[in-house]
Amino acid sequence: MDSLPDDLDRRLVIATQAGLPLVARPYDALAAGLGVTAEEVKARLAAMLASGRIRRIGAVPNHYALGYTANGMSVWDVDDARIVELGEAVGRLDFVTHCYERPRALPDWPYNLFAMVHGRDRDTVLAGVAEIARLLGSACRGQDVLFSTAILKKTGLRIGGA
Template sequence: MLDAVDRQIVTALQAGMPLTTRPWLDLALDLGLAESEILSRLKAMKEDGIIRRVAAVPNHYKLGVTANGMSVWNVEDAFVDELGAQIGALKFVSHCYRRPRALPDWPYNLFAMIHGSTRDEVAEKAKIIEDLTRDKCDGWDILYSSAILKKTGLRLAKR
């Protein structure tokens, strides 16, 4: 868990890190901390998995990966975990989750995000999942996203 200083660092970095030769020094000056303390805390957070990596987050759409299909599957509860593991391991699936159904409108309990440059490509990939789930699946759909309305990532509220 984060202590108050970690939290201060996370909050300051949520919108991104400085593009300067010594970004941690600049952050340190802003926060009234030492550069070495920022670095050691960031390293500890990386070690703990709180920081996945320090990197660029691309916008799929702008990179031509415009067909972003949320495939959703109504699979038998007894097989959902086994199928989830198989589907999640497919290269073209970025996220795969088991979620509750919301009956009557929403019978699906397995979500797998499929990315491709065209919807044809996504639909082809969904066929592969359909083959995997065939006799254990009672209906599926693909919801394409037609626009990103917001994408900021998690923002911790300032305290």
């Protein structure tokens, strides 16, 4: 298969950019709509993932609809020499949905480690944040929690129809 995108790759991206079909066999449904086999759909998606043309295929839950209405982005000022080690440890916690490093914006924003904590109430989120603080220990020089106040539509880049 050619490593450059072609018309089928473009049509596949357009067909999946709003999500996979909510059916038992989504790749079969995509294949039928595109006039190819499910194996070709899977191979094309795998190639686009491998090349970096798409970043991921995954579920994007609506936390509010699932009852998780207290959502806090915890932000941490941690030792740069340990950020990879500490970020991986924080990211393994079962109540952290995503964890990543970001550059500081000194002097106003000293935080370089971000970890999203979802909970059914603020006390649950704050308990998770306290657990992160214990895990980080003396490597943490400061922290804060920013609670969500609105639901924002989460979408990636969209391209026009074929």
